[in-house]
Amino acid sequence: MTKTLRGAFAALACSTLLASPALAELTGDLKIFLDTSNPAPRATMEKMIADFQEAHPDLNIETTVIDREAYKTQIRNFLTANAPDVANWYAANRMKPFVDAGLFEDVSDLWAEAEIADNLASTKGAMTIDGKQWGVPYTYYQWGVYYRKDIYDDLGLSEPTDWDSFKANCQAIVDSGKACFTIGTKYLWTAGGWFDYLNMRTNGFDFHMALAAGEVSWEDERVKQTFANWRELIDMGAFIDNHQTYSWQEALPFMVQGDAAGYLMGNFAVAPLREAGLTDDQLDFYQFPAINPDVELAEDAPTDTFHIPANATNKEAAREFLRFVVSADVQTEINNGKNLGQLPVNAASMVDDDKFLNEGFKMLSSNSPGGVAQFWDRDAPAEMAKVSMEGFQEFMVKPDNLDRILAKLERARQRIYK
Amino acid sequence: MFPRPIEKSTPAARVAYKTLLPVALLFWLLPLLAVAVFSVKPDADFTSGNYWGWPSSFEALNNYGKVFFASDMPRYLLNSVLITVPTVIGAVALSTMTGFALGIYKFRGNLLIFFMFIAGNFVPFQILMVPVRDLTLEMGLYNTKTGLVLFHIAFQTGFCTLFMRNFIRALPFELIEAARVEGVSEIRIFRYVVLPLMRPAIAALSVLIFTFIWNDYFWAVVLTQGAESQPVTAGITSFNAQYRAAYHLMSAGSIVAALPPVLMFFLMQRHFIAGLTLGAVK
Numbered sequence: 001m002t003k004t005l006r007g008a009f010a011a012l013a014c015s016t017l018l019a020s021p022a023l024a025e026l027t028g029d030l031k032i033f034l035d036t037s038n039p040a041p042r043a044t045m046e047k048m049i050a051d052f053q054e055a056h057p058d059l060n061i062e063t064t065v066i067d068r069e070a071y072k073t074q075i076r077n078f079l080t081a082n083a084p085d086v087a088n089w090y091a092a093n094r095m096k097p098f099v100d101a102g103l104f105e106d107v108s109d110l111w112a113e114a115e116i117a118d119n120l121a122s123t124k125g126a127m128t129i130d131g132k133q134w135g136v137p138y139t140y141y142q143w144g145v146y147y148r149k150d151i152y153d154d155l156g157l158s159e160p161t162d163w164d165s166f167k168a169n170c171q172a173i174v175d176s177g178k179a180c181f182t183i184g185t186k187y188l189w190t191a192g193g194w195f196d197y198l199n200m201r202t203n204g205f206d207f208h209m210a211l212a213a214g215e216v217s218w219e220d221e222r223v224k225q226t227f228a229n230w231r232e233l234i235d236m237g238a239f240i241d242n243h244q245t246y247s248w249q250e251a252l253p254f255m256v257q258g259d260a261a262g263y264l265m266g267n268f269a270v271a272p273l274r275e276a277g278l279t280d281d282q283l284d285f286y287q288f289p290a291i292n293p294d295v296e297l298a299e300d301a302p303t304d305t306f307h308i309p310a311n312a313t314n315k316e317a318a319r320e321f322l323r324f325v326v327s328a329d330v331q332t333e334i335n336n337g338k339n340l341g342q343l344p345v346n347a348a349s350m351v352d353d354d355k356f357l358n359e360g361f362k363m364l365s366s367n368s369p370g371g372v373a374q375f376w377d378r379d380a381p382a383e384m385a386k387v388s389m390e391g392f393q394e395f396m397v398k399p400d401n402l403d404r405i406l407a408k409l410e411r412a413r414q415r416i417y418k
Numbered sequence: 419m420f421p422r423p424i425e426k427s428t429p430a431a432r433v434a435y436k437t438l439l440p441v442a443l444l445f446w447l448l449p450l451l452a453v454a455v456f457s458v459k460p461d462a463d464f465t466s467g468n469y470w471g472w473p474s475s476f477e478a479l480n481n482y483g484k485v486f487f488a489s490d491m492p493r494y495l496l497n498s499v500l501i502t503v504p505t506v507i508g509a510v511a512l513s514t515m516t517g518f519a520l521g522i523y524k525f526r527g528n529l530l531i532f533f534m535f536i537a538g539n540f541v542p543f544q545i546l547m548v549p550v551r552d553l554t555l556e557m558g559l560y561n562t563k564t565g566l567v568l569f570h571i572a573f574q575t576g577f578c579t580l581f582m583r584n585f586i587r588a589l590p591f592e593l594i595e596a597a598r599v600e601g602v603s604e605i606r607i608f609r610y611v612v613l614p615l616m617r618p619a620i621a622a623l624s625v626l627i628f629t630f631i632w633n634d635y636f637w638a639v640v641l642t643q644g645a646e647s648q649p650v651t652a653g654i655t656s657f658n659a660q661y662r663a664a665y666h667l668m669s670a671g672s673i674v675a676a677l678p679p680v681l682m683f684f685l686m687q688r689h690f691i692a693g694l695t696l697g698a699v700k
Contacts, residue, residue, distance in 0.1 A: 038659050039488070066644075067643060067644045067645075069643070070643040070644055247663075249464065249465070249662060249663060249665075252464075252465045252467075253464075253465060253466055253467025254467075256465055256466040256467065257466065257467055266661075268661040268662070271662075272461070272462075272464075272465040272662060273465065275460075275461055275462040275465060276462045276465035276466040277462065277466065
């Protein structure tokens with residue numbers, strides 16, 4: 001049955017191909033390098049590539065899966081020396097070094113096609129450098145506040161809609177003897193998430209990106225306002241104590257045991273929380289509310305991407321593969337709960353019947369007009385991200401040191417962005 | 419100087435000793451016990467903060483099953499064997515020969531060469547990290563088991579030579595002289611006179627080097643990457659998924675990885691203790 005359906009599709013595809021002579025049958029080799037070395041994502045990718053192979057039987061596809069960590073160092077080598085036709089990577093600042101070095105192919109032509117231009121608008125910004133697009137996304141996930149609905153209900157609270165109700169909720173939770181938020185800043189990046197949201201809500205997406213790009217001073221009054229907002233939460237006792245000693249996973253028990261009512265985190269936190277016994281009635285999600293009503297809402301949604309190396313040999317087939325990856329059906333398939341369990345990048349895709357994926361998909365497709373950030377340690381250069389996240393952690397423990405911390409970050413900015 | 423037997427101390431001291439010893443032992447073993455207990459707990463126990471309590475369910479079969487059948491762990495274990503065994507053979511074989519040469523023959527520079535072997539032991543191996551990595555990269559041995567084995571042999575031979583040379587020095591020299599008088603060639607003296615006498619030293623050294631190399635983490639991380647070449651010590655980290663560390667599987671994996679040296683120790687306990695004292699006293 002599926003066979004015949006596929007056959008019909010193939011026939012249909014052939015007939016359309018015949019109609020447009022520019023798209024001749026794909027031949028030759030297509031070398032694909034992947035870093036999806038964990039078993040589940042690996043199987044997903046291999047299945048997807050097998051489907052592509054079936055649609056293009058004359059193409060000789062060769063897939064290489066490299067260990068995720070090793071890939072990060074090897075990519076520098078293979079993009080210059082022994083380039084595949086397609087390679088996966090990350091969006092925004094993480095792809096900038098390769099774009100600047102001329103190692104990624106400009107694929108703005110793909111983004112000009114109606115199918116992609118209309119359906120992938122939410123991630124276009126993340127793929128754009130110097131006004132051109134350098135790849136396509138294939139999956140992403142949302143960030144936001146995951147909270148214990150049962151605790152909110154007990155205290156008679158509801159999801160906050162603005163900064164005042166956010167703080168009022170928090171005060172009520174603190175008064176009941178709990179912490180509003182659990183967080184583990186031992187590995188720093190979790191504090192980066194808080195900074196992302198507080199700064200994007202206080203000063204807006206564009207300012208946030210300018211700061212990540214080193215165009216704004218860390219001692220700017222607007223940055224100080226972000227930290228002043230943050231300090232209100234710290235002084236209130238919003239965060240759990242001794243958070244600098246926990247990893248993000250070690251901070252989960254506070255939420256499970258009900259000592260903390262919420263967690264600003266990525267969607268990957270849902271799986272362990274469910275396994276620990278929290279039901280969907282107890283666990284809920286809300287978008288980080290507006291602080292400054294004059295700036296548009298923007299979200300963190302780290303995006304994984306496919307690129308064509310500039311030195312690729314079979315760029316025509318590579319482009320067709322990229323079109324295939326972002327098409328609505330493939331996006332629905334690879335991001336469903338059985339596969340990646342994340343969000344499809346194509347607005348015409350279907351999302352699994354999962355409460356959190358649905359909320360995230362809706363939020364990112366329609367309620368993030370400001371833009372989509374990639375997360376602080378992907379948006380800022382690695383060195384600046386490290387120094388600044390150390391500063392965020394110190395600030396969360398000793399808020400009185402703020403002036404010294406900002407002076408240090410400003411010195412680092414002068415040095416790093418030369 | 420020598421510790422007095424506990425039977426000779428006052429009764430109060432004896433009682434204190436007997437009660438404190440198990441307590442100290444328990445504290446000492448607590449981290450290991452925690453790992454052992456975690457290896458039979460479900461993942462959810464970590465997320466719900468049940469670090470020290472009774473497991474909410476027993477997942478020993480599940481966890482260890484995953485380690486053996488749903489991960490690259492068997493591959494890593496095999497790599498460990500393929501790295502450790504050749505290293506033991508190589509290092510021990512080379513050092514019996516160098517030990518023989520340095521222990522038996524008197525030639526100029528003997529002591530100097532011997533000191534150079536010893537001096538190698540005093541180089542903190544961390545400072546070799548970058549040059550050795552570059553070297554293996556240039557030789558095309560980076561990320562191969564061969565590269566790791568060759569480096570381990572080179573680095574361990576220093577210590578082994580010290581050990582072997584001192585052992586051979588302690589052998590009665592008359593045996594060798596007698597053989598020479600009989601007109602036995604030097605190579606046959608090594609093969610038929612010295613080598614049989616060195617059996618205890620070889621056994622002790624093999625056990626020692628086996629545990630050293632099996633437990634090596636530093637060079638495994640520096641010189642290899644990925645399941646095709648990494649030994650089990652480095653492979654345990656592969657239980658870290660993209661977002662989450664699977665502590666229950668890492669615990670189970672650690673237990674599995676720790677078993678061969680422990681087993682080796684119990685089987686060869688006699689040689690092991692002999693090995694630790696053999697080189698030290700002389």
